[in-house]
Amino acid sequence: MATDTFDIAIVGAGPVGLTAALWLLRTTQWRIALYDARDPELAHADPRTIALSHGSATLLQSVGAWPLHATGIEHIHVSQRGFFGQTTLHVADYGVPALGHVARYGAVSHRLHQALDAYAGDPRLTLIPRTVITALEQADDHVVIRTAEGTATGTVATATLAIQAEGGLYHEQAGKSRQHDYQQTAIVSHVTCEAPRPGWAWERFTTEGPLALLPQDDGFALVWCCTAAHAAERMAMTDAEFLAALGEAFGQRMGHFLTTTRRHHFPLGLNAASELVQGRIAAIGNAAQTLHPVAGQGLNLGLRDAFVLASSLRDSLDPAALRHFARQRAVDRRLTIGATDLLPRLFAIPSGLAGHARGAALALFDLLPPLKRSVARHMMIGQR
Structure with missing residues (x-):
């Protein structure tokens, strides 16, 4: 059986x-194989919530995948439980339509697939769904792609370059060069409350982890980070008990919490590669770094990876183009990974003195507009 040959193989068809x-199809003539381990219809039904920055919305628009069904974030309120000090960000101060957007994973996946439909029949694109890659093996001038469903040897294709974009969740991954288990578990659901404040996103730090409420449709997407023991207790609660515990942790800014959807939970950790490129293979998104969900930066960082990589491959498939991509991503990755690693560690320090110091820092941050603008800019568009 003849082996299929491509210019670029992309492993993973998440966002x-x-x-x-999509960006490669818009800007190059390379022949692309896109491997997807999942059935696309299952991805479209995925109810998980994701946060998209203003910059990510702009990037998605450039490939025809925006607008999509999402709720805009107009205000961000950051505080810590039990101590003074808070800071707020308001969309009116930054000249953008929204500081960010909250959407369901399935909606983003569906919109991206709709954009990809424009290339149906294009000889440059080969979609390979429901196929698990078992190995990417490098030769002198190509990469061999092996799958669980292939020929007798398992070799199904070769490509000049490969992009590893199949990341998964922290607890599903092999360890990378930089790892840290935060000893926290995230509980996620969708909740409604008595007195919602549309457009407001809330990040409330506690010593066991941050609690985030993001505006979504008629309520809020909840990400409640806590110890594994407390997560087990809260997962076992009735809905009424869980909502009461949430109200105690968050406070009464929006009245009582009224309803919750089915809760899900997963462990949290940092798992980041020090090198994005190994020979003819580049890693992007969760294949390159899995972050703590604080500030909702994981997917946004991954989308920036995708655009910089595609731009680096516009004119050449030489491995030097991949090395250029890695250099271009170094500062943004270092800053984003560093910030999302530091914040949960910093706010987990239990001493009262540390709590007062954090409160003073939040209050001071709120009084320094240039610093707020710099941080807000990085949250919205990254470091370029």
Whole structure:
């Protein structure tokens, strides 16, 4: 059986892999194979919530995948439980339509697939769904892609370059060069409350982890980070008990919490590669770094990976183009990974003195507009 040959093989058709494929199709003539381990219809039904920055919305718009069904964030309120000090960000101060957007993973996946439909029949694109890659093996001038469903040897294709975009969740991954288990578990659901404040996103730090409420449709997407023991207790609660515990942790800014959808939970950790490129293979998105969900930066960082990589491959498939991509991503990755690693560690220090110091820092941050603008800019568009 003849082996299929491509210019670029993209492993993983989540939002990051799809975005990389779309940008390459818009800007190059390379022949692309897009491998997807999942059934696309299952991805479209995925109810998980994701946060998209203003910059990510702009990037998605450039590949025809925006607008999509999402709720805009107009205000961000950051505080810590039990101590003074808070800071707020308001969309009117930054000249953008929204500081960010909250959407369901399935809606983003569906919109990206709709954009990809424009290339149906294009000889440059080969979609390979429901196929698990078992190995990427490097030769002198190509990469061999092996799958669980292939020929007798398992070799199904070769490509000049490969992009690893199949990341998964922290607890599903092999360890990378930089790892840290935060000893925290995230509980996620969708909740409604008595007195919602539309457009407001809340990040409330506690010593066991941050609690985030993001505006979504008629309520809020909840991400409640806590110890594994407390997560087990809260997962076992009735809805009424859980909502009461949430109200105690968050406070009464929006009245009582009224309803919650089914809760899900997963452990949290940092797992980041020090090198994005190994020979002819580049890693992007969760394949390159899995972050703590604080500040909702994981997917946004991955989308920036995708765009910079695709731009670096516009004129050449030489491995030097991949090395250029890695250099271009170094500062943004270092700053974003560093910030999302520091914040949960810093706010987990239990001493009262540390709590007062954090409160003073939040209050001071709120009084320094230039610093707020710099931080807000990085949250919205990254470091370029």
